[in-house]
Amino acid sequence: MASIILQRIRCSGTISVRAVHYTNPRVRSHAAVLQHARALHIFRDVPSLRAHRRELLANGKSVGLVPTMGALHEGHLSLARQAAAENSEIFVSIYVNPTQFGVNEDLDSYPKTWNEDIAMLNELDEELKESGQGRITTIFAPTTKTMYPTLPPDSTLPGTGSFVTITPLANLLEGKSRPVFFRGVATVCMKLFNIVEPERVYFGQKDVQQTVIIKRMVKDFHLNTEVRVGATKREPDGLAMSSRNVYLGERRRKVGIVLSQALRAAAAAHKMGKRDRDEILALAWDVANRMSMEQDELAETERARFEVDYLSLADPDSLEEVQSVDESKGAVLSGAIKMMPLEAVRDGEKLGMGGDKGPVRLIDNIILEPSKV
Known part of the structure; x- marks a missing residue:
């Protein structure tokens, strides 16, 4: 009540x-x-x-x-x-x-x-x-x-x-x-x-x-x-807080952290000294692709599929894509994925608002700060 x-x-x-x-x-x-x-x-x-x-x-x-x-x-x-x-x-x-x-x-x-x-x-x-x-x-x-x-x-x-x-x-x-x-x-x-x-x-x-x-x-x-x-506020597992997260039931919510995981992997590459676009984003794509393949191998009642819209490495002012990180400016790592509707629902499964029947767009980013001189 x-x-x-x-x-x-x-x-x-x-x-x-x-x-x-x-x-x-x-x-x-x-x-x-x-x-x-x-x-x-x-x-x-x-x-x-x-x-x-x-x-x-x-x-x-x-x-x-x-x-x-x-x-x-x-x-x-x-x-x-x-x-x-x-x-x-x-x-x-x-x-x-x-x-x-x-x-x-x-x-x-x-x-x-x-x-x-x-x-x-x-x-x-x-x-x-x-x-x-x-x-x-x-x-x-x-x-x-x-x-x-x-x-x-x-x-x-x-x-x-x-x-x-x-x-x-x-x-x-x-x-x-x-x-x-x-x-x-x-x-x-x-x-x-x-x-x-x-x-x-x-x-x-x-x-x-x-x-x-x-x-x-x-x-x-x-x-x-x-x-x-x-600063972006996050759930304990790294998912960026968003009003649209209420649409994510337990299954899609668990898979949805793939975007923050992918961006963190790319940021780690930058921290290790990588500056080339392909070298940085390769780690993000690797995380996303592995999660996608894992979901594809599950039964319809177990998986939560998603599509990657983009993974970006961009100039912090113009947001144009860059081929390498300018250390004097830094860069913006960002991405968007679409959590697809569940294909089949189990009895008693915890669902999000709307019953996980509609797609949910998730966005996130990490700022690669410029080098301090």
């Missing part, structure tokens, strides 16, 4: 009290803490949020923005902690942006965990209160009509509407397989930055191409904000 607690919510300047049902065991276990949590400012439109922002500015408060699509995990919370160390007020946006999903991608099934997200942010704010750092004060959870006020969001190409495109960066790596993805990311981030006007914005290193594109956008459009990048 779900636990019920009363939570005060300030929505567009109005405080209300409502019962919130928590089904997440982790959240339920901390209900006592949340009962004493202070009200968060929750805004769904632009004018009221801007009025709130002007008030903070007049009082000399700095704002750090953590953009999210909800389904929060420790990676998001680590960015909020980083923001709290550098700002007095932390804004978190929660909005599943349609324009970064392709026509046949998983927009409709993307996990939505509003109650749990708010509970996690309240709990983190209690932690920050004890540390004396900045506080999580504001949630921006706009409607799609708010974010796309004139035309409905369009994920087709060339599409209709007002878009921000950052090329050629957006056409590389992830952009080859997801041609509208970074157009959607850059567009929604431009909107968020214009609405919130944060001193600093916070993104995770896991989405390395996204961080490079956002930095380029801020520089090229002279946006008055600083881009901060937080």
Whole structure:
């Protein structure tokens, strides 16, 4: 049975009290803490949020923005902690942006965990209160009509509407397989930055191409904000934390670590002195190919197949592929795999959200740091 607690919510300047049902065991276990949590400012439109922002500015408060699509995990919370160390007020946006999903991608099934997200942010704010750092004060959870006020969001190409495109960066790596993805990311981030006007914005290193594109956008459009990048948060076995991991049942979850294992193998080659592209990536491909062959040899009820989209060794600024690592610049090792739907399911098997019936895209990267002179 779900636990019920009363939570005060300030929505567009109005405080209300409502019962919130928590089904997440982790959240339920901390209900006592949340009962004493202070009200968060929750805004769904632009004018009221801007009025709130002007008030903070007049009082000399700095704002750090953590953009999210909800389904929060420790990676998001680590960015909020980083923001709290550098700002007095932390804004978190929660909005599943349609324009970064392709026509046949998983927009409709993307996990939505509003109650749990708010509970996690309240709990983190209690932690920050004890540390004396900045506080999580504001949630921006706009409607799609708010974010796309004139035309409905369009994920087709060339599409209709007002878009921000950052090329050629957006056409590389992830952009080859997801041609509208970074157009959607850059567009929604431009909107968020214009609405919130944060001193600093916070993104995770896991989405390395996204961080490079956002930095380029801020520089090229002279946006008055600083881009901060937080380290990738991982599960104990090395899997990069992602909201999409909930789609992975026990079997696919176990095989999904192959991407981080492959990248670690390539990084080890670099650490041992390898600088040539083929020599570095050969170790990554060896790990991926061995895991693929192992899965092929198993029965349908035992295996979890995957496809490698790409393994990359790229320049850290342009993300263009490099033939050898420039020690003065370093490089970015990255990759993407698609965990395929299970072919057959065993009785009693632990499945992910959606029953492991849909493909799940996993991305990861490792930064090869430049040599210190």
